[in-house]
Amino acid sequence: MSSQSCYVRVFQTEDGQWSVRSDAPGAGDVDYPSQGDAITAGVHMAMAEGALLTIHAANDAKTKSEIDFAGCSVSRVASIA
Structure with a gap:
């Protein structure tokens, strides 16, 4: 498990x-109609x-899966056409 203090569920x-749900200060739950939308x-x-x-x-x-994004750097997000 990562040593960073932020978690997203x-x-x-x-x-x-x-x-x-993010445990970042000031963040609240955000609801989505589908699992795919929420995962994205x-x-x-x-x-x-x-x-x-x-x-x-x-x-x-x-039952859960975990992905650790600590230390990842993304300068821009590519769009998929």
């Missing part, structure tokens, strides 16, 4: 929406914050 809410937003947020991204499986807070 992607998880499914009780009402079936997908949410992204979570990846962007984690990259910007140099955070550890945790993606929880649907309806299961115990």
Whole structure:
């Protein structure tokens, strides 16, 4: 696990929406209608914050995948056509 202090989580809410949560100061939960949208937003947020991204499986807070973006530097994001 990384030593940085910021974490970003992607998880499914009780009402079936997908949410992204950052523990950065002033950040709140942001809800998305699909898992893909939430993962995309979570990846962007984690990259910007140099955070550890945790993606929880649907309806299961115990099953997760983690990607550590600490130390990553992205000067620009390429668009996919």
